[in-house]
Amino acid sequence: MNAPLPTLQGLDLRAEIDRLRRARNAIILAHYYQAPEIQDLADFIGDSLDLSRKAQANDAEVIAFCGVRFMAETAKILSPDKIVILPDMAAGCSLEDSCPPDKFRAFREAHPDHIALTYINCSTEVKALSDIIVTSSSAETILAQLPKDQKIIFGPDKNLGGYLVRKTGRDMLLWPGVCIVHEAFSETELLKLKAEHPGAPVLAHPECPPHILDHADQVGSTKAILDFALKSPSDVLIVATEPHIIHQMEKAAPGKIFIGAPGADGNCNCNMCPYMALNTLEKLYLALRDLAPLVEMDEAIRIAAKKPLDRMLEMAGNTVGKGDVGRPIFSD
Ligand code: 13P
Ligand code: SF4
Numbered sequence: 469m470n471a472p473l474p475t476l477q478g479l480d481l482r483a484e485i486d487r488l489r490r491a492r493n494a495i496i497l498a499h500y501y502q503a504p505e506i507q508d509l510a511d512f513i514g515d516s517l518d519l520s521r522k523a524q525a526n527d528a529e530v531i532a533f534c535g536v537r538f539m540a541e542t543a544k545i546l547s548p549d550k551i552v553i554l555p556d557m558a559a560g561c562s563l564e565d566s567c568p569p570d571k572f573r574a575f576r577e578a579h580p581d582h583i584a585l586t587y588i589n590c591s592t593e594v595k596a597l598s599d600i601i602v603t604s605s606s607a608e609t610i611l612a613q614l615p616k617d618q619k620i621i622f623g624p625d626k627n628l629g630g631y632l633v634r635k636t637g638r639d640m641l642l643w644p645g646v647c648i649v650h651e652a653f654s655e656t657e658l659l660k661l662k663a664e665h666p667g668a669p670v671l672a673h674p675e676c677p678p679h680i681l682d683h684a685d686q687v688g689s690t691k692a693i694l695d696f697a698l699k700s701p702s703d704v705l706i707v708a709t710e711p712h713i714i715h716q717m718e719k720a721a722p723g724k725i726f727i728g729a730p731g732a733d734g735n736c737n738c739n740m741c742p743y744m745a746l747n748t749l750e751k752l753y754l755a756l757r758d759l760a761p762l763v764e765m766d767e768a769i770r771i772a773a774k775k776p777l778d779r780m781l782e783m784a785g786n787t788v789g790k791g792d793v794g795r796p797i798f799s800d
Contacts, residue, residue, distance in 0.1 A: 476750050476753070476754075479753070481749045481750065481753050482505075482509060482749070484753050484757075485509060485749070485752060485753050485756060486509070488753070488756035488757055489511075489532070489756060492529065492530045492756060492759070493527075493528055493529040493530065494528055494529070494530035494531070494532050494756060495511045495512065495522075495526050495528035495530070495531055495532070496509065496510045496511050496512075496532045496534060496752070497510065497511070497512050497513075497514075497519055497522055497523065497531060497532070497533050497534065497535070497543070498510035498512070498513050498534040498535065499513070499514070499515075499516075499519065499534065499535035499536070499539060499690070499744065500513060500514075500515065500690045500691075500694065500710075500712060500713040500715075500716060501535075501690070501710040501712045501713065501741050501744040502534045502535065502712060502744055502747060503712065503745070503747070503748070504712070504715040505749055506534045506747060506748075506749065506752065507712070507715055507716065509749075510534060513716065514691060515603065515604070515605055515689040515690040515691035515692075516539060516542075516588050516589075516603040516604070516605075516689070517603040517605045517606050517689070517691075517784060518691060519533075519535065519539055519542075519543070520542050520543075520546060520588070520603070520777065520780075520781065521781065523542060523543035523546050523547055524546040524547060524781065526547075528550065529550060529551060530550065530551045530552075530553065530756075530759070531543050531547065531550050531551070531552045531553070532553050532555070532752060532755060532756055533552060533553065533554050533763070534555060534747050534752060535554075535559070535744065535747075536559045536560060536561045536741075536743045536744060537554060537557065537559050537560055537561070537564070537743075537763075538560075538561055538564050538588065538589055538590060538591065538592075539588075540552055540553075540554040540763045541591075541592045541763055541765065542588060542595075542777065543763070544763045544764070544765060544770070545592060545595070545765070545770050545773050545774050545777055546774065546777060548767075548770060551759055551762065552762070552763040553755040553756070553759060553760065553761060553762060553763065554747075554755070554761055554763055555746075555747040555748065555751035555752045555754070555755045555761075556746035556747055556748075556751050556761070557761040558743075558746055559743045559744065559746045559747060560743050561589050561647075561743055562645075562646065562647055562648040562649075562743075563587065563589040563590065563624045563625050563645045563646070563647055563675075564589060564590050564591050564594075564624070566624050566643075566644070566645030566646065567590050567591070567594050567623055567624035567643060567645050569591060569593035569594050569597060572594050572597055572623065572624075572643070573597055575621065575623075575643065576597060576621065579619070579621055579641060581619050582619040582620055582621045582641060583599040583600070583614075583618060583619070583620055583621070584597065584598040584599050584600075584620075584621045584623070585598070585599065585600050585602055585607075585610070585611070585614075585620050585621070585622050585640070586598035586599075586600070586601055586602070586622070586623055586624070586776065587601075587602060587603070587604075587607075587622075587623065587624060587625045587628055587629075588601050588602065588603045588777075588780075589624065589625065589647070590623070590624055592765050592769055592770065592773045593769060593773075594623075594624070595772075595773035595776055595777065596769050596772035596773040597772075598776045599776055599779070600776050600779045600780055600783065601776045601777050601779070601780040602780060603689065603780070603784075604628060604673065604674050604675070604688065604689040604690075604692075605688065605689035605691060605692055605784075606780055606783070606784035607628065607632055608632065608635065608636065609783065609784055609785065610780065610783045610784065611632060611636055611638060612636070613783055616638075619641075620638065620639075620640040620641070621640070621641045621643070622640040622641065622642050622643065623642070623643025623645060624643045624645030625643075625645055625646065625647065625675055626642045626643065626644050626645060626646060627646060627647070627650065627651075627674065627675050627676060627677050627678070627681075628674045628675055629642040629643070630642060630678060631674040631678075631681060631687065632674075634678075646675075646677075647675040649675075649710055649739055649740070649741045650673055650675035650676045650677070650680075650708075650709065650739075651677060652731040652732070652738045652739050653676060653677075653680045653708055653729050653730070653731060653739060654730060654731055654732040654734075655679045655680060655683070656732075657729075657730035657731070657732065657734050658670070658680060658683055658706070658708070658729050658730065659683070660734075661706055661727065661729065661730060662683065662706065665704050665706065665727065667702065667704075668702060668704040668705055668706050668727070669685035669686060669696075669700060669702050669705050669706070670683050670684045670685050670686075670705075670706045670708060670729070671684065671685065671686045671687075671688075671693045671696055671697060671705060671706070671707050671708065671709070672684035672686070672687050672693075672708035672709065672729075673687070673688070673689070673690065673693065673708065673709035673710075674687050674688070674689075675709075676708055676709075680708055680729070684708065690709060690710075690713050693707065693709060693713065694713060694716055694717060694720075697717045697721065697724070697726065698717070698720050698721050702724075703723065703724050703725060704724070704725045704727065705717075705724065705725070705726050705727070706727050706728075706729055707726050707727065707728055707729060708729035710739060710740065710741050710744065711728035711739060711740065712740070712741075712744070714726045714728060
């Protein structure tokens with residue numbers, strides 16, 4: 469029989485999380501797709517590139533990662549001596565699921581003259597089989613550094629890969645994976661929304677399929693979309709990515725109106741990432757209290773996965789990724 473769940477009633481979770489983060493010398497890293505109450509207590513919020521950089525360089529002993537598993541695993545790959553905890557180990561990613569390591573290995577073996585440029589949204593095993601990891605904010609910068617005649621496999625996101633092919637003119641062999649969240653946006657509903665708000669720019673993540681990207685005024689990582697939204701002179705903006713990022717937009721620009729792009733039912737609820745939603749304040753509290761669930765991995769695979777991640781961090785250079793919208797670390 470499973471042990472009974474601890475009773476959390478009556479606890480001030482925010483105060484307890486604060487107490488534990490100090491007691492444990494922990495840093496709380498959060499992705500923009502996390503629930504607002506998690507974003508609001510994070511020490512650092514960022515896109516995947518920012519979060520990787522922050523995971524690599526910080527003085528904490530514990531990283532409490534509020535995001536999905538591949539993000540927390542990236543933190544562990546880059547900082548093996550730190551304790552890395554993820555509030556819910558079931559927080560996966562449809563892109564990771566679309567790319568099983570054995571099939572990816574066979575794909576690579578079938579194309580021995582290609583290098584594997586791989587989106588960070590994948591398992592540690594797939595990273596270990598790759599040459600260079602990219603994020604949505606670093607992919608173009610990294611691609612531009614590869615010789616023009618270099619043959620490339622790009623996986624697992626065919627939408628990001630297709631966007632890069634169209635934007636850069638590079639021919640790449642694409643793995644057929646998709647993000648279930650960005651696939652859910654409806655072109656028909658988006659066009660209706662544009663007609664209701666003439667002139668409102670559409671900001672889209674490159675995980676969106678081409679029929680959504682075709683209507684976008686700005687395509688970029690979560691951080692790039694956030695920056696664009698804040699700098700834009702428009703007062704009304706349409707956001708085609710997971711809608712929890714709107715929390716940061718509303719905080720930073722309370723006078724503007726941000727509208728989440730709709731799914732097929734005309735409602736944006738279907739565009740919430742079900743994996744990101746698994747993390748809650750309760751689970752974050754328990755994770756800090758119990759130092760579990762722990763992110764762990766085989767050391768040989770970690771070392772193999774670190775090489776393409778290190779390449780990304782070197783090649784990304786100063787690619788914009790300053791996502792420090794959280795409160796200063798350990799300040800009151
Ligand atoms: P970003 O790197 O743009 O934050 O994307 C992460 C992600 O999973 C988007 O679905
Ligand atoms: Fe994965 Fe899509 Fe969720 Fe991002 S939004 S974590 S790509 S399922």
